[in-house]
Structures are given as C-alpha cells and as structure tokens.
Amino acid sequence: SFKQNATTAGNKGGKRSVVYEAEQGPAGSENQRSQTFVSNGQMLNTTPGLSPRTLLTMVKPLADMLRPNTLEEYFGQSKVVGQQTLLRSLLDSQEIPSLILWGPPGCGKTTLAHIIASTNKKNGTARFVPLSATSASTNEVREVIKQAQNELRLCKRKTILFIDEIHRFNKSQQDTFLPHVECGTVTLIGATTENPSFQVNAALLSRCRVLVLEKLSVEAMGLILDRAVATLGIRVLGQDPMVCDGDLHGDNQIAVSDIYIEQKALDTIAYLCDGDARTGLNSLQLAVQAQVSSTRQNLLAQDGSPQEILVKEEHVKEGLQRSHILYDRAGEEHYNCISALHKSLRGSHENAALYWLGRMLEGGEDPLYVARRLVRFASEDVGMADPSALPQAVSAFQACHFIGMPECEVILAQCVVYLARAPKSVDVYKAYANVKACLRNHKGPLPPVPLHLRNAPTKLMKQLGYAKGYKYNPAFSAPVEQEYLPEELRGIDFFTWTPTDS
Numbered sequence: 171s172f173k174q175n176a177t178t179a180g181n182k183g184g185k186r187s188v189v190y191e192a193e194q195g196p197a198g199s200e201n202q203r204s205q206t207f208v209s210n211g212q213m214l215n216t217t218p219g220l221s222p223r224t225l226l227t228m229v230k231p232l233a234d235m236l237r238p239n240t241l242e243e244y245f246g247q248s249k250v251v252g253q254q255t256l257l258r259s260l261l262d263s264q265e266i267p268s269l270i271l272w273g274p275p276g277c278g279k280t281t282l283a284h285i286i287a288s289t290n291k292k293n294g295t296a297r298f299v300p301l302s303a304t305s306a307s308t309n310e311v312r313e314v315i316k317q318a319q320n321e322l323r324l325c326k327r328k329t330i331l332f333i334d335e336i337h338r339f340n341k342s343q344q345d346t347f348l349p350h351v352e353c354g355t356v357t358l359i360g361a362t363t364e365n366p367s368f369q370v371n372a373a374l375l376s377r378c379r380v381l382v383l384e385k386l387s388v389e390a391m392g393l394i395l396d397r398a399v400a401t402l403g404i405r406v407l408g409q410d411p412m413v414c415d416g417d418l419h420g421d422n423q424i425a426v427s428d429i430y431i432e433q434k435a436l437d438t439i440a441y442l443c444d445g446d447a448r449t450g451l452n453s454l455q456l457a458v459q460a461q462v463s464s465t466r467q468n469l470l471a472q473d474g475s476p477q478e479i480l481v482k483e484e485h486v487k488e489g490l491q492r493s494h495i496l497y498d499r500a501g502e503e504h505y506n507c508i509s510a511l512h513k514s515l516r517g518s519h520e521n522a523a524l525y526w527l528g529r530m531l532e533g534g535e536d537p538l539y540v541a542r543r544l545v546r547f548a549s550e551d552v553g554m555a556d557p558s559a560l561p562q563a564v565s566a567f568q569a570c571h572f573i574g575m576p577e578c579e580v581i582l583a584q585c586v587v588y589l590a591r592a593p594k595s596v597d598v599y600k601a602y603a604n605v606k607a608c609l610r611n612h613k614g615p616l617p618p619v620p621l622h623l624r625n626a627p628t629k630l631m632k633q634l635g636y637a638k639g640y641k642y643n644p645a646f647s648a649p650v651e652q653e654y655l656p657e658e659l660r661g662i663d664f665f666t667w668t669p670t671d672s
Contacts, residue, residue, distance in 0.1 A: 232455035233448040236398055237281050239288050243397065246390030246447075247278055250381050257381065261286065264295050266330065268351050268358040270366050270375065273383030276446030279361035282383070283332045286359065296328040296357070297321060303338035311346050318356045329356045336360030337369035344371045351377050385445030392440045394447050398454060399436070404429045406436070407480065429458065431481040438483050457485045504535070508543055511586075516551050520590035527586050537578050541567035544585050555595035562588050601664040608662075611669055617656030 238244045241251055241258070251258050260266060266286055271279040287298030299314050318329035331347075333339070351358050351374070358378060362369060366380055386394075399406060407430045435457070443450035458481055465479045507530050514522035530540060541563070548563035566585035570578040609616070626636035641650045653660060 231448070231452050232398065233276075233451040236401060236451060237284060239285065241285055244278065244281065244285060245393045245397075246386040247282070247383055250383060251282065261289055264290065266290065266296075266357050268378040269360070270336070270370060270378045270380045271359065271361045271383060272366050272380060273363070274385050274445065275363055276443075276448040276450075277383045277386055278447065279383055280332075280334060283330075283359045283361060287330055287332070290328075290330060296330050298330045298332065300332045300334070302334045303343075304335050306333075308343050308346060311343070315346070315350050315356060318350070322355060328354070331356045331358050333358065333360045335362065337362040337364040337366070341371055344374050348373055348377070386447055387445065388440045391443060391445065391447065391450055392436065395436045395439060395450060395454060398451055399431060404431055404458065404481075406430070407432050429462070429479045429481075431458070432483055435481055435483045435486045438486050442487075453486060457481050457488070460488075461485055503533075507533075507535075508540070511540075512543065512547060512551075515547055515586065515589050516594065518590050518594070520587050523586045523590045524583060527582060531575070531579050531582070537570045537575050537582060538567065540582055541570045541585075544582070544589060547589055550599045551594050551596060552589060552592045553595040553598040555593035559589060559592050597665055604664040604667050604669070607669040608659075608664070608667070617658055620653065620656060622652075623654065 241261070244251065249255070251261075271282060273279055283300075284298075287296075290296035291298060299318075301310065301314065314329070314331060318331070321327045321329055336344070347356070347358055348371075350356050358374075360366075360370070360378070366375055370378075431454075436454075439450050439453055443453065461479050461481050507526055511523055511526040511530065514526055527540065531537065545560070545563040545567055548559040552559040563585055566581050569581045573581075621635045622638055622640040624631070624636040626632045626638075632638075641652050643650050655662065
C-alpha cells in the first residue's frame with residue numbers, strides 16, 4: 171500500500187490538496203483508490219476506482235465516467251445546492267418537488283438530477299427514470315407514467331421522471347405530464363438550456379420550481395479538473411513523485427506513474443472551456459489520449475522501456491478551440507446579445523459594441539441579421555443627428571450580402587464603430603411613435619383627406635372639388651401658406667406631442 175500527499179495551487183492563490191490511499195488488490199487487478207479532496211477546509215471523499223489505463227481504453231466520455239454521485243462532489247452551484255439553501259434542506263428530508271433546471275450547457279443540470287435520484291435510491295423512496303426529449307415519444311412517456319402509477323399503488327414508491335432537453339417537447343407533449351405532476355404520481359425534473367418562460371407551458375411551469383444554474387466559474391472548473399486528474403492518478407508536474415509498482419499494463423506499454431500534466435495546461439482548460447464542465451473534461455481526455463498514443467508509437471520503435479508522458483499547454487489548446495462559445499442562434503442568448511449590442515451602440519460605447527458583435531459572429535450568427543439590425547439602429551437611434559449613418563448601414567448590409575463570412579466581419583465592425591461614434595437622436599423615432607399613438611387613440615372615424623390635397627385625374631373628381639385651391643409649391647418664389655393636415659389636427663407637432671394631448 172502507499173500514501174501520497176500532493177498540493178496544487180488554486181486559480182485564486184488558494185490550495186487544492188489531494189490525498190491518495192490505495193490497497194493492493196489480487197494479482198493482476200487494478201488498484202482501487204479512494205481520494206480525499208481538501209477545498210476551503212472541507213474534506214470531500216470519492217472512490218471512483220479509475221486509472222490512467224481506464225482512460226486509454228474507455229469509449230465513454232470522461233465527463234460521463236466522472237459524473238458525481240453526491241452533492242459533496244458537485245462543484246460550482248453553491249447558490250442552488252449550498253448548505254443553507256432550500257433545495258439542500260428538501261434533499262436532506264427526501265421531499266423533492268418537481269423541478270425545472272435551467273442553465274447553459276455543461277453547468278451540471280443532468281448531474282444534479284442524477285444526484286437527486288441517487289440520494290432517493292439509497293433510501294428506497296423513489297425510482298428514477300431518465301428520458302431525453304430529443305428521442306422519447308409520447309407513447310414512451312405514457313408508458314413510464316403507467317408504470318409509475320403501478321409502483322405508487324402497489325409498492326408505495328414514487329417515480330422521479332427526468333426529461334433532458336424538455337424544451338424539445340411541444341405543447342401537447344408537455345400537457346401529458348400535467349395531471350400526473352399535479353396529483354404526485356411522478357416528480358418531474360426537466361433540464362433545459364432555453365428560457366422556460368418561453369419554452370415550457372405556463373400550466374406545467376406553475377407546478378414546478380425553476381432552479382437557475384449558472385455558468386461554472388474558473389475556480390469551480392479547477393476543482394473539477396483536479397478531481398479528474400486525481401481520480402485517474404495523473405500527476406501534476408512539480409508534485410512529489412507517486413510511489414507505485416511501476417509495472418507495465420499490457421499492450422499499453424506505459425507505467426501508470428509515468429503520466430504527468432502541467433498545472434498551466436489545467437488552468438488553460440479551466441479558462442477556455444467557457445464554464446462548460448463537459449467540454450473541459452472531454453478536452454482533458456482528448457489531450458491525454460493523444461499524448462499517450464503518440465508515446466506508445468515511439469516505444470514500439472525503441473526498446474519498449476517506459477517513458478514519461480507530459481501533457482503540456484499546447485497539447486490542450488490543439489483540441490480545445492473557442493468554437494463552442496455559448497451562443498444559440500435560435501435561443502435566448504441570440505436575443506440577449508443583440509440587445510446588448512444595440513444598447514452599447516446607443517450608449518456610444520464602441521468597445522462594448524465590438525465585443526458583442528464578436529460574440530455573435532464567432533458564435534455563428536448570420537451576419538445579415540446583424541446588418542439588418544444596424545440599418546434599423548441607424549434610423550432609430552442616430553436619425554437626423556447624422557443622416558449619413560443610414561447609407562453607411564445599408565452599404566454594410568449590401569457588402570455582407572456580396573462577400574459573406576468571414577470577410578464581412580470587418581465591414582460590420584466598421585459600421586458598428588461608425589454608429590457608436592455618431593451623434594444620437596431619437597426625434598424621428600419618437601415622432602413616428604406619436605403618429606401611431608394618435609391613430610390608435612382617435613375617437614370615431616378617422617378624418618378624411620382634405621379636398622385640396624386629393625389628386626383629380628378625372629373630370630368627375632374635379633367637379634367634386636378634388637385638388638381645388640391646391641397651391642403648387644414650386645410655382646411660388648416664397649413659402650406657401652397651406653394646410654396639410656385634417657382640420658381637427660391642425661397645429662399638431664408630433665415631435666413634441668404626447669398621447670395625453672388628444
């Protein structure tokens with residue numbers, strides 16, 4: 171047996187300690203390792219029983235293999251499941267309400283549902299049935315509900331029904347849950363990346379408690395990655411060497427003790443994975459597997475003696491691109507970002523405007539959508555303060571249409587900077603809004619067009635007085651006194667008028 175204590179620096183200067191304890195199993199068996207994490211004074215225990223050899227041979231993603239089973243292993247959502255939270259007290263008392271878990275990808279929605287299920291399974295109080303709205307049919311849901319009714323009637327056992335991507339179910343499919351959630355036949359836990367206010371039926375939403383999960387912080391990602399490398403027995407470069415038997419493991423030709431990773435590489439993953447634990451763990455897995463595979467090929471060409479494997483920052487960056495930036499062209503983030511861009515332009519903050527433009531374009535937004543919004547902004551918020559803004563925006567739209575992405579990104583950037591720096595005026599926007607209000611608030615029939623303003627292309631129309639008395643402005647050398655509004659609106663100024671004036 172062996173014991174080894176290793177300490178790594180946290181992202182904010184703190185310390186994350188990992189203590190390994192292992193007992194030698196039967197001949198040819200893997201060591202079973204239990205680990206204790208020390209984080210902010212808390213001792214967190216896990217016994218996953220994985221090893222670097224497992225990492226090399228497993229087909230399942232690392233993020234799924236290392237999914238936590240207890241709240242002690244669940245990092246980054248202390249606002250939702252912290253010690254003093256309502257959900258934590260409900261979990262401890264086995265009183266689980268129906269929940270909608272809303273948060274970005276990789277923040278821990280599915281994991282939290284599995285932890286809730288695991289907690290109830292241990293006590294035998296409920297069974298857990300997971301379904302995905304991307305593949306499950308209405309008939310499958312009804313069958314699960316029928317089984318839940320039998321379980322409750324015969325065994326007095328509740329059913330927790332977990333629906334991943336619940337927003338993919340349409341209105342009629344979501345209605346299937348209503349009576350059964352209402353009477354307690356099933357406890358529904360739905361996970362969604364979309365705003366449930368828009369994507370979940372109001373009747374179903376009123377029967378569930380919405381928990382908002384946040385994007386994971388860099389510090390939380392650091393703890394998750396520390397747990398991963400400790401679980402697999404991968405050593406962080408610079409720590410004390412781990413004592414082990416040093417034997418080779420079959421065809422892998424690599425000693426378990428010979429896999430290292432730079433702390434800088436872990437930090438890079440924590441910073442670049444954009445708060446997505448699934449992306450971070452799978453990127454770690456990809457980097458380690460790639461280096462192990464490369465080293466194995468070198469060993470075959472040499473004498474077969476074990477070599478040290480070092481995963482560096484550049485190895486991590488190769489497999490971790492920022493193409494996964496949180497952005498959904500059809501979801502709420504689409505509207506959040508365009509709103510942020512519009513408000514930054516309105517506030518003449520060119521750097522913020524460029525940032526939100528970049529968030530949208532790098533996330534895969536249609537450049538013509540952005541260009542159309544800029545055309546609108548040129549009239550709505552710049553208006554007559556700089557009449558050249560509208561031609562600039564229209565030209566940008568046409569240029570984007572001609573050449574597309576990625577070449578048109580600089581054209582949109584130029585237009586954004588121009589609009590941010592331009593003087594602002596909403597006089598035209600307000601005046602037209604007042605016209606619409608005037609039309610909506612008018613009591614009775616709308617006033618007719620004055621006769622002198624009407625065209626008179628026929629003899630009959632001339633006889634009826636159409637165009638009679640109209641003064642053709644170009645025929646006069648001085649301004650012409652003439653009314654252009656209906657009689658009841660004469661003297662109105664829509665630039666200063668308010669709906670209460672009518």
